[in-house]
Amino acid sequence: MKNNTLKASLLAIVAGTTLLTAGVYAADDAKDSNEGHGKHGYHQMKGERGGHHDMRKMFRGLDLTDEQKSELKALFLAHRDEMKQNRPSKEERATQKEQMLSFITTSNFSEDDVRQALAAKQEARQQKAVDILKLQNQAYQLLTPEQQEKFKERFAKRHNR
Structure with a gap:
């Protein structure tokens, strides 16, 4: 019984970490997708x-x-x-x-x-x-x-x- 609890806890930690990591990467990608655009994310002319x-x-x-x-x-x-x-x-x-x-x-x-x-x-x-x-x-x-x-x-x- 103790062995199953340990496995379940490890699984919960790995799943939680995966979800948090995905969220961080998504936020980072959203920030990067705004590069080269104006302060509101609108495409501006070059320069x-x-x-x-x-x-x-x-x-x-x-x-x-x-x-x-x-x-x-x-x-x-x-x-x-x-x-x-x-x-x-x-x-x-x-x-x-x-x-x-x-x-x-x-x-x-x-x-x-x-x-x-x-x-x-x-x-x-x-x-x-x-x-x-x-x-x-x-x-x-x-x-x-x-x-x-x-x-x-x-x-x-x-x-x-």
């Missing part, structure tokens, strides 16, 4: 400051003056505010999702309607790309001719990799 990180990186090593740095910072902040204003609202995003769902679930599929919706999305993406290139051009114009030459060399070197 420290979203899409602007690459732009700021372009101007490293150009020996910018304090005045140039402050002008670039003001330019980037103004662009960020403009982009926030142009961002679609929650209602607009919900409407787009509803529209995509209706395209999938409708019994009368219309390619023309889908093409129109996709063309509108593509136009918005194109406008965003134009705005970013415009910002980069404005930032480039703040550089001195020597800095512009160095920028061109670094840009060519970076894109030849």
Whole structure:
């Protein structure tokens, strides 16, 4: 009888340890799965400051003056505010999702309607790309001719990799 009690106790300890270990690993995996994401676990654009990180990186090593740095910072902040204003609202995003769902679930599929919706999305993406290139051009114009030459060399070197 004593032998069975010992075996049962050992079994209870092993089972308990296994369950606790599984819980610890699960919590650790949940914490690791949040790496590379924002503080709320949402996926962020690459880099420290979203899409602007690459732009700021372009101007490293150009020996910018304090005045140039402050002008670039003001330019980037103004662009960020403009982009926030142009961002679609929650209602607009919900409407787009509803529209995509209706395209999938409708019994009368219309390619023309889908093409129109996709063309509108593509136009918005194109406008965003134009705005970013415009910002980069404005930032480039703040550089001195020597800095512009160095920028061109670094840009060519970076894109030849």
